[in-house]
Amino acid sequence: MRAIVLEKFGGLDSLVYAEIPEPEPLEGHVVIEIKAFGINHAEMHMRRGEWAEAAQVSGIECVGIVKSCPGGEFPVGAKVAALMGGLGRSINGSYAQFTRAPASNVALIEAELPWAELAAIPETYATAWTCLFRNLEIKQGQTVLIRGATSSFGQAAVKLAVNAGATVIATTRSAARFAKLEAMGASRVEIEGPDLSKRIAEAKQIDAVLDLVGNSTILDSLAMLGRGGRACLAGWLGGLAPIPDFNPLLQMSSGVYLTFFGSFVFGTPGFPLSDVPLQAIAADVAAGRLDAKPSRVFSFDEIREAHRVMEANEANGKLVVVH
Numbered sequence: 529m530r531a532i533v534l535e536k537f538g539g540l541d542s543l544v545y546a547e548i549p550e551p552e553p554l555e556g557h558v559v560i561e562i563k564a565f566g567i568n569h570a571e572m573h574m575r576r577g578e579w580a581e582a583a584q585v586s587g588i589e590c591v592g593i594v595k596s597c598p599g600g601e602f603p604v605g606a607k608v609a610a611l612m613g614g615l616g617r618s619i620n621g622s623y624a625q626f627t628r629a630p631a632s633n634v635a636l637i638e639a640e641l642p643w644a645e646l647a648a649i650p651e652t653y654a655t656a657w658t659c660l661f662r663n664l665e666i667k668q669g670q671t672v673l674i675r676g677a678t679s680s681f682g683q684a685a686v687k688l689a690v691n692a693g694a695t696v697i698a699t700t701r702s703a704a705r706f707a708k709l710e711a712m713g714a715s716r717v718e719i720e721g722p723d724l725s726k727r728i729a730e731a732k733q734i735d736a737v738l739d740l741v742g743n744s745t746i747l748d749s750l751a752m753l754g755r756g757g758r759a760c761l762a763g764w765l766g767g768l769a770p771i772p773d774f775n776p777l778l779q780m781s782s783g784v785y786l787t788f789f790g791s792f793v794f795g796t797p798g799f800p801l802s803d804v805p806l807q808a809i810a811a812d813v814a815a816g817r818l819d820a821k822p823s824r825v826f827s828f829d830e831i832r833e834a835h836r837v838m839e840a841n842e843a844n845g846k847l848v849v850v851h
């Protein structure tokens with residue numbers, strides 16, 4: 529089969545097309561004929577060698593058709609999504625014609641949508657949904673701040689939170705992007721910056737912060753919460769450097785919660801993929817209740833261009849590759 533392999537760690541030229549053997553059926557696993565896949569920052573970090581592990585074939589998610597499933601967990605021919613479970617990290621991933629994912633990391637996604645639109649859903653929406661409704665436990669009427677909201681993850685979170693009846697405040701570094709976030713239902717947009725807690729009108733009254741800027745802003749996110757408020761750290765748009773000299777005694781408010789989510793736990797005990805209503809999310813998209821359209825769709829031959837767009841911060845939403 530055709531695959532895109534990581535020839536070395538580094539720039540765009542590390543991604544190279546090659547013929548490699550198709551994955552064989554294996555008990556507890558699903559071989560998927562890949563129709564489309566989303567592009568993720570994780571794959572950029574793996575390409576650069578910034579993460580602990582990177583498989584020969586990158587790609588942490590895909591949508592496609594079940595080719596074989598010896599355990600019978602999914603019918604052959606079913607439309608499925610696969611994400612995480614080591615894909616692209618410890619086992620070959622989705623930058624190929626076929627992949628073999630653990631059954632624990634596969635979900636039916638039967639909605640009547642073009643493959644490119646289906647492919648924009650799995651990783652982004654599963655993660656956004658889990659952060660909002662599990663880690664942050666957001667409820668109708670609460671005020672939720674989403675930092676790094678123009679990212680594809682952020683946009684998904686804005687839309688899900690708005691649909692859930694929360695009042696959403698979104699952040700971007702660029703005033704030119706305010707209108708886009710307002711059109712998604714954000715009640716207000718703030719300029720992203722490390723001192724936001726000092727500028728924001730709702731200081732000490734925010735119920736929840738989904739922080740995708742990351743380690744550089746999470747303490748500021750904690751500083752704007754009201755009592756019982758939660759901040760979820762789930763993205764690193766501001767860089768992977770650790771929080772220097774974190775001293776909760778001096779830097780944390782009383783009564784606030786700090787929580788973390790990494791989608792690599794999907795499919796492990798305690799984090800079954802079945803917890804996430806992927807099928808219902810896809811149905812909402814198909815019915816027009818949720819807009820999950822990718823911002824750019826690339827062909828399989830354009831992987832370097834897709835990574836370039838992601839790296840140049842030109843994505844403006846979810847990037848998807850179709851076969």
Ligand SMILES: NC(=O)c1ccc[n+]([C@@H]2O[C@H](COP(=O)([O-])OP(=O)(O)OC[C@H]3O[C@@H](n4cnc5c(N)ncnc54)[C@H](OP(=O)(O)O)[C@@H]3O)[C@@H](O)[C@H]2O)c1
Nearest residue numbers: 569655678679680681700701762763764765766789790791
């Ligand atoms: N926890 C998890 O399981 C999980 C899962 C998926 C993704 N993630 C992480 O979530 C983040 C978003 O991923 P994505 O694929 O959705 O990203 P993306 O769409 O490529 O994000 C692009 C956005 O990032 C913002 N940005 C870039 N550099 C920034 C900086 N230095 N400070 C603040 N904002 C910056 C830009 O916003 P403006 O220019 O508008 O400010 C841009 O619109 C990544 O860090 C990714 O690794 C985590």
